[in-house]
Amino acid sequence: MHSVLNPWMIACRSRELRADAPYATTIEGRHLVLFRDGHGAPAALDDRCAHRNTPLSMGAVKNGGLHCAYHGWSYRADGSVSEVPALPAGAQCNHAVRRYHAIEQDGFVWVSLHADAPVVKPLAFPHLNEPGWTSFTMKTRFAASVDACLENFLDCPHATFVHRYLFRAPTARRVRAVVRTLSDGAEAEFFDEPRVKSLVWWLLAPRGGEMRHTDRFIAPRTSRVDYVFPAGSQYIITSSCTELAPRETQVYTVISFRHGRIGPLVRLFFEPLSRRIIRQDVEMLARQGENIARFGGARYADTPADLLGAHIRAWRSGVPPAAGAERAIEIRL
Ligand code: FES
Ligand SMILES: [Fe+2]
CATH class of the missing domain: 3.90.380.10 (Naphthalene 1,2-dioxygenase Alpha Subunit; Chain A, domain 1)
Structure with a gap:
C-alpha cells in the first residue's frame, strides 16, 4: 500500500478499553492485546507472552502494567518485561514482545502496525462533539x-x-x-x-x-x-x-x-x-x-x-x- 497513506486504524472504541482489563483484537491478521498504561494512555502489544506463548489478553492490568495469567510476567506499554515473579526481586529480564503505536482520538483507540512512529494523526471525524451538531x-x-x-x-x-x-x-x-x-x-x-x-x-x-x-x-x-x-x-x-x-x-x-x-x-x-x-x-x-x-x-x-x-x-x-x-x-x- 502507498507509504504516505495514513496508517492509523481504529482498534476499538475508547469505552471498550477499560482501565483494569486488557482487550484482544485482530487487525490485518495480527493478534493484538490492548491495555491502558499508568496514565490511562492506550498501549498495543502482540497478544503472545514471550515466556510460554499464552495470550496476554487472558491476563490482568495492574499499576499500568499487563500481567500474564500463566506465570505473572509483567509487561510495560513498550512491550518490555518489568518483572518476572519467579526471579529474585531486582533481577533483570531483557525479554520483550512486539509493541505497536497506539493513540486515542475522537473516542476511539487507534493503532498503527508500521514500525516507524506515524508522522500524521488519525483522520478526524468532522464536527464530532461540536456545538450545534x-x-x-x-x-x-x-x-x-x-x-x-x-x-x-x-x-x-x-x-x-x-x-x-x-x-x-x-x-x-x-x-x-x-x-x-x-x-x-x-x-x-x-x-x-x-x-x-x-x-x-x-x-x-x-x-x-x-x-x-x-x-x-x-x-x-x-x-x-x-x-x-x-x-x-x-x-x-x-x-x-x-x-x-x-x-x-x-x-x-x-x-x-x-x-x-x-x-x-x-x-x-x-x-x-x-x-x-x-x-x-x-x-x-x-x-x-x-x-x-x-x-x-x-x-x-x-x-x-x-x-x-x-x-x-x-x-x-x-x-x-x-x-x-x-x-x-x-x-x-
Ligand atoms: S507464559 Fe506468560 S508468564 Fe509464562
Ligand atoms: Fe447501503
Missing part, C-alpha cells in the same frame, strides 16, 4: 473486504434496491454527477438530485430547495458522505474501515448532523433507522463475500455508473490514479 457512532462487523465495504458506502444505485423505501425509492430521474480524482482519494458530486419518497428523506430533508450531495473516498480506508440542504441542515456520514482479515472488516461509522434545534430529537428516529439500513448492507455484503469465495475470487464488470469502485480498488492495490482528473456523467437514480 449531534453525533452518534455505529460499530458494525462485515463479512466482506474493506474494498467492498467502502464501495458499498459510496454507491448510490444499490440504495434503491437494498434500502428501498427506507433510504431511496426509484424515481428514474436523471442526475448529473462529477467524479474527481483527488490527492488523497476520489469524490463524486451529485447535482439536481430528486427528493425521494423514503422514510429517511421524509424525516430528515427539509422541503424545497436544492440539496448538495458528495460521496468521497479518503484513502486508504475511509468513506465520507455529505448532504447539505439550503436551509442549513447538514448530514455527514463517515466510516472508517479496519481490516481484521481479508474478508472481515470492522466498520466504525460516525454520523454527525445539524438539524436546527431539534437535532437531538431527530436522532431518536435517525439512529435506529441507520442501524436498520446498515444491517441490510451487512446482509448483502456477506452474500457477496461468500459468493466471491465460492468462485475463487472477485471479477467485476464496471459501467460508467460505477462511480468510485475502481478508484478505491486502484488506491488500495497501491496504484493511486493521478489527482486532478474529472469526468461528468448522468446517472439514473
Whole structure:
C-alpha cells in the first residue's frame, strides 16, 4: 500500500478499553492485546507472552502494567518485561514482545502496525462533539473486504434496491454527477438530485430547495458522505474501515448532523433507522463475500455508473490514479 497513506486504524472504541482489563483484537491478521498504561494512555502489544506463548489478553492490568495469567510476567506499554515473579526481586529480564503505536482520538483507540512512529494523526471525524451538531457512532462487523465495504458506502444505485423505501425509492430521474480524482482519494458530486419518497428523506430533508450531495473516498480506508440542504441542515456520514482479515472488516461509522434545534430529537428516529439500513448492507455484503469465495475470487464488470469502485480498488492495490482528473456523467437514480 502507498507509504504516505495514513496508517492509523481504529482498534476499538475508547469505552471498550477499560482501565483494569486488557482487550484482544485482530487487525490485518495480527493478534493484538490492548491495555491502558499508568496514565490511562492506550498501549498495543502482540497478544503472545514471550515466556510460554499464552495470550496476554487472558491476563490482568495492574499499576499500568499487563500481567500474564500463566506465570505473572509483567509487561510495560513498550512491550518490555518489568518483572518476572519467579526471579529474585531486582533481577533483570531483557525479554520483550512486539509493541505497536497506539493513540486515542475522537473516542476511539487507534493503532498503527508500521514500525516507524506515524508522522500524521488519525483522520478526524468532522464536527464530532461540536456545538450545534449531534453525533452518534455505529460499530458494525462485515463479512466482506474493506474494498467492498467502502464501495458499498459510496454507491448510490444499490440504495434503491437494498434500502428501498427506507433510504431511496426509484424515481428514474436523471442526475448529473462529477467524479474527481483527488490527492488523497476520489469524490463524486451529485447535482439536481430528486427528493425521494423514503422514510429517511421524509424525516430528515427539509422541503424545497436544492440539496448538495458528495460521496468521497479518503484513502486508504475511509468513506465520507455529505448532504447539505439550503436551509442549513447538514448530514455527514463517515466510516472508517479496519481490516481484521481479508474478508472481515470492522466498520466504525460516525454520523454527525445539524438539524436546527431539534437535532437531538431527530436522532431518536435517525439512529435506529441507520442501524436498520446498515444491517441490510451487512446482509448483502456477506452474500457477496461468500459468493466471491465460492468462485475463487472477485471479477467485476464496471459501467460508467460505477462511480468510485475502481478508484478505491486502484488506491488500495497501491496504484493511486493521478489527482486532478474529472469526468461528468448522468446517472439514473
Ligand atoms: S507464559 Fe506468560 S508468564 Fe509464562
Ligand atoms: Fe447501503
